[in-house]
Amino acid sequence: xxxxxxxxxxxxxxxxxxxxxxxxxxxKGVNLDxxxxxxxxIIGASGSGKSTLLHILGALDKPSKGVVKFENQDLSRFWxxxxxxFRNKMVGFVFQFYHLLDELTVLENVFxxxxxxxxxVGWFACRxxxxxxxxxxxxxxxxxxxxxxxxxxxxxxxxQRVAIGRALMNEPKLLLADEPTGNLDSATGxxxxxxxEKLNRAGQTIVMVTHDERIAQRAGRIVTLADGKIEHNNNKxxxxxxxxxxxxx
Amino acid sequence: MSIxxxxxxxxxxxxxxxxxxxxGWLFLPTIGIVAHLILGTIFTxxxxxxxxxxxxxxxxxxxxxxxxxxxxxxxxxxxxxLRFFKKYxxxxxxxxxxxxxxxxxxxxxFTIGLIVFGSSHVVLTALVEENPILxxxxxxxxxxxxxxxxxxxxxxxxxxxxxLPYKIALPIRYLTSKRISWLAFSAVALCVFIVVVVMTxxxxxxxxxxxKNHRFAGDCVVGTESLVGFAYYEDxxxxxxxxxxxxxxxxxxxxxxxxxxxxxxxxxxxxxxxIDPARHSQVTGFGDTLYYHTDNVSETFExxxxxxxxxxxxxxxxxxxxxxxxxxxxxxxxRIAYSISCFPLTARGAxxxxxxxxxxxxTFYYSDQSSTGLPRVDGSIxxxxxxxxxxxxxxxxxxxxASRLHISFKPGVKIPxxxxxxxxxxxxxxxxxxxxxxxxxxxxxxxxxxxxYRRSSIAxxxxxxxxxxxxxxxxxITTVFIVLVVFYMIIxxxxxxxxxxxxxxxxxxxxxxxxxxYALMVGVLGSGIGLLAGWIFLLKINPIxxxxxxxxxxxxxxxxxxxxxxxxxxxxxxxxxxxxxxAIIACLVGALIPSLQAARQKPVDTLQVGRL
Numbered sequence: 065x066x067x068x069x070x071x072x073x074x075x076x077x078x079x080x081x082x083x084x085x086x087x088x089x090x091x092k093g094v095n096l097d098x099x100x101x102x103x104x105x106i107i108g109a110s111g112s113g114k115s116t117l118l119h120i121l122g123a124l125d126k127p128s129k130g131v132v133k134f135e136n137q138d139l140s141r142f143w144x145x146x147x148x149x150f151r152n153k154m155v156g157f158v159f160q161f162y163h164l165l166d167e168l169t170v171l172e173n174v175f176x177x178x179x180x181x182x183x184x185v186g187w188f189a190c191r192x193x194x195x196x197x198x199x200x201x202x203x204x205x206x207x208x209x210x211x212x213x214x215x216x217x218x219x220x221x222x223x224q225r226v227a228i229g230r231a232l233m234n235e236p237k238l239l240l241a242d243e244p245t246g247n248l249d250s251a252t253g254x255x256x257x258x259x260x261e262k263l264n265r266a267g268q269t270i271v272m273v274t275h276d277e278r279i280a281q282r283a284g285r286i287v288t289l290a291d292g293k294i295e296h297n298n299n300k301x302x303x304x305x306x307x308x309x310x311x312x313x
Numbered sequence: 314m315s316i317x318x319x320x321x322x323x324x325x326x327x328x329x330x331x332x333x334x335x336x337g338w339l340f341l342p343t344i345g346i347v348a349h350l351i352l353g354t355i356f357t358x359x360x361x362x363x364x365x366x367x368x369x370x371x372x373x374x375x376x377x378x379x380x381x382x383x384x385x386x387x388x389x390x391x392x393x394x395l396r397f398f399k400k401y402x403x404x405x406x407x408x409x410x411x412x413x414x415x416x417x418x419x420x421x422x423f424t425i426g427l428i429v430f431g432s433s434h435v436v437l438t439a440l441v442e443e444n445p446i447l448x449x450x451x452x453x454x455x456x457x458x459x460x461x462x463x464x465x466x467x468x469x470x471x472x473x474x475x476x477l478p479y480k481i482a483l484p485i486r487y488l489t490s491k492r493i494s495w496l497a498f499s500a501v502a503l504c505v506f507i508v509v510v511v512m513t514x515x516x517x518x519x520x521x522x523x524x525k526n527h528r529f530a531g532d533c534v535v536g537t538e539s540l541v542g543f544a545y546y547e548d549x550x551x552x553x554x555x556x557x558x559x560x561x562x563x564x565x566x567x568x569x570x571x572x573x574x575x576x577x578x579x580x581x582x583x584x585x586x587x588i589d590p591a592r593h594s595q596v597t598g599f600g601d602t603l604y605y606h607t608d609n610v611s612e613t614f615e616x617x618x619x620x621x622x623x624x625x626x627x628x629x630x631x632x633x634x635x636x637x638x639x640x641x642x643x644x645x646x647x648r649i650a651y652s653i654s655c656f657p658l659t660a661r662g663a664x665x666x667x668x669x670x671x672x673x674x675x676t677f678y679y680s681d682q683s684s685t686g687l688p689r690v691d692g693s694i695x696x697x698x699x700x701x702x703x704x705x706x707x708x709x710x711x712x713x714x715a716s717r718l719h720i721s722f723k724p725g726v727k728i729p730x731x732x733x734x735x736x737x738x739x740x741x742x743x744x745x746x747x748x749x750x751x752x753x754x755x756x757x758x759x760x761x762x763x764x765x766y767r768r769s770s771i772a773x774x775x776x777x778x779x780x781x782x783x784x785x786x787x788x789x790i791t792t793v794f795i796v797l798v799v800f801y802m803i804i805x806x807x808x809x810x811x812x813x814x815x816x817x818x819x820x821x822x823x824x825x826x827x828x829x830x831y832a833l834m835v836g837v838l839g840s841g842i843g844l845l846a847g848w849i850f851l852l853k854i855n856p857i858x859x860x861x862x863x864x865x866x867x868x869x870x871x872x873x874x875x876x877x878x879x880x881x882x883x884x885x886x887x888x889x890x891x892x893x894x895x896a897i898i899a900c901l902v903g904a905l906i907p908s909l910q911a912a913r914q915k916p917v918d919t920l921q922v923g924r925l
Contacts, residue, residue: 116917119917124815124816124915124916124917124920125917148819148820149818150818151815151816151817151818152817152818153818157816157817163809163812163813163920165810165813167483167487167490168479168482168483168486172476172479175476176479176817177817177818179476179479180479180814180817180818180819180823184478184480184481187478188478191475191476195473230817
């Protein structure tokens with residue numbers, strides 16, 4: 065695998081928290097590579113550190129030890145402004161509880177990342193393009209008729225689709241999804257997974273965290289996080305190819 | 314490409330291009346908006362210019378809300394015009410709302426008008442003219458259905474409205490959607506209202522008091538506290554009057570005496586002041602303080618019913634005490650005789666008439682009263698003709714003596730500079746007179762500005778004002794604290810939003826700016842409302858006090874103790890500006906700490922349900 069094929073590389077990630085007098089070690093040396101265009105699922109039991117790992121990968125949190133490289137650039141060396149730009153332009157987050165701003169409409173929530181990445185003057189200069197892009201995304205996500213609604217007027221599945229739209233607004237290279245179906249019924253959850261699959265097929269790199277093995281099966285590759293370490297690395301595509309090869313022979 | 318299994322919504326693209334634009338029937342509301350905009354602006358500006366007068370009118374409670382509502386409708390018309398001519402989707406809805414506002418407002422004010430003014434033919438005609446209900450009803454009847462169903466309207470107004478940047482949009486939404494915001498807003502408005510009212514009244518009282526002292530003393534006073542007075546004053550008066558910066562000089566005699574009203578056994582100690590009324594009025598505001606002789610000051614000590622008698626002017630309070638607060642007759646001067654007894658002193662301070670009669674006594678007749686508005690002055694001073702007072706005090710010997718010289722400067726001369734010049738002049742004069750026989754009497758003479766001369770009276774008032782300012786400084790600190798608590802609560806509620814914003818790349822500075830913008834809005838709106846309410850209250854403070862006194866006997870200041878007429882209510886721009894700026898700064902300071910705290914929050918701490 066060439067170095068350029070990797071979008072994200074985590075080396076020896078450690079993370080620990082203090083809980084009173086005791087120190088809780090969550091990650092104990094995680095090594096992980098994510099290739100461009102890959103759909104990776106990180107699976108693990110509740111409390112195994114999956115969300116912590118995802119937040120570190122998306123620069124929402126810092127590791128106690130170890131390095132995260134995004135396109136060969138060490139995130140720990142980014143200064144605050146560059147880190148903000150990284151979160152704004154390079155990654156998109158989809159959270160389990162959607163995390164939409166209640167005061168804004170669906171459309172405003174979606175183009176919010178385009179707004180925050182610009183000055184007031186810059187926003188007025190490009191607001192039409194941003195709105196068109198947000199409208200287009202919402203239409204593709206089947207929410208074209210909901211743009212003026214407030215998040216509380218939507219169902220869970222719709223809210224998650226809005227969250228996906230927001231995450232995709234700035235066309236990030238990496239989409240990080242933290243239990244994106246965790247708060248949804250299975251039918252709605254499947255709809256969300258369909259969306260993620262389609263995005264991946266269109267070339268979007270996705271890292272998804274879930275505790276549900278069936279959901280993880282929808283990803284191209286599954287890694288299992290247990291006791292703070294990657295225990296099992298299962299390349300579904302490789303297995304699939306091998307099976308296909310056997311069948312061909 | 315659709316990324317869901319649902320079909321993308323087809324957005325209306327089948328509009329007939331021929332229907333787009335302000336043609337057909339739509340041309341009429343277009344003209345209407347422009348005409349209303351021009352005429353409405355002109356009439357509203359005229360109303361706002363005369364707002365001060367309107368508030369002073371008896372029916373201000375009808376006209377003031379009417380102007381406020383009409384101004385609000387005009388502002389909404391501006392919003393409508395913007396949306397209409399930019400062809401925004403929400404323009405038809407805005408137009409309908411505008412028509413409804415134009416219909417409801419006259420109905421409401423017509424009804425209130427009937428209640429307030431009655432239903433006479435004249436009133437009805439005026440109200441119909443002022444409130445065009447029928448005209449607006451017909452407009453609503455035609456245009457509301459048109460804007461609801463017209464294909465042209467639907468085809469023309471298709472543009473989505475502009476979205477403000479989140480740093481402006483979010484604070485506005487927080488302000489309008491959170492009840493707690495209204496708490497912060499009300500706290501600021503209330504504090505501004507209280508501070509505006511109290512500071513204006515206090516500053517008015519202090520300024521009025523200072524002005525009264527200024528008018529009592531003139532610009533500068535050359536004098537001595539010694540009861541002996543000082544000699545050669547006439548020479549100095551001549552010298553001073555030759556100076557190009559001096560307008561006028563008035564010599565005065567000051568001493569203490571016993572006053573006895575004829576037929577009464579009681580003697581009162583009073584301060585006697587001998588003046589030439591015409592001259593004294595040129596230097597001070599003496600003439601304006603008189604009751605009978607405001608227009609003929611030179612005749613102040615003349616007794617109209619007997620030209621041989623000598624008059625005296627009593628301080629307003631003193632006279633009220635003497636007459637047991639009986640009201641004066643505006644036309645007839647009461648005949649009241651007073652014996653004034655004084656110990657005449659030599660230039661050395663000894664009793665002047667030892668061995669003969671120690672006391673000089675003379676009878677004066679009440680000729681007027683002087684109300685300076687200074688309780689200590691009005692309660693103790695009896696003005697006498699200058700020469701008579703000089704004789705009574707033994708200052709009429711050669712050389713003649715006086716107690717002080719009141720000086721007024723020419724317009725444009727600054728008082729400190731003028732006083733400094735008089736000081737130099739006096740020093741020079743004193744040196745010239747050093748060899749004279751009574752030169753020693755000039756040793757105790759000082760040259761003071763009116764402020765220095767009246768320091769003992771003004772200082773307590775200024776101290777009171779300082780105390781009030783400190784107290785209201787505490788009110789300001791309380792406001793900061795209230796705003797801080799409110800913002801702390803708001804930001805605590807909004808920690809999820811902060812996490813979301815940070816997860817999409819918003820910086821700490823942006824978070825501070827966001828909440829500072831919010832604080833700014835609370836500060837500007839709160840202080841604006843507080844200011845307006847304070848201003849209206851101040852304009853009406855005297856009628857309100859009169860009403861309270863009439864119905865409940867309540868007076869804010871007992872006029873028998875405080876020498877004030879009306880409660881001062883002159884709003885000073887610098888005080889208002891200081892209060893508003895302070896309130897806005899208070900809001901920003903109050904919001905700064907929670908904003909900093911919010912900015913420091915890690916997104917993971919606010920977004921995660923559980924840490925692991």
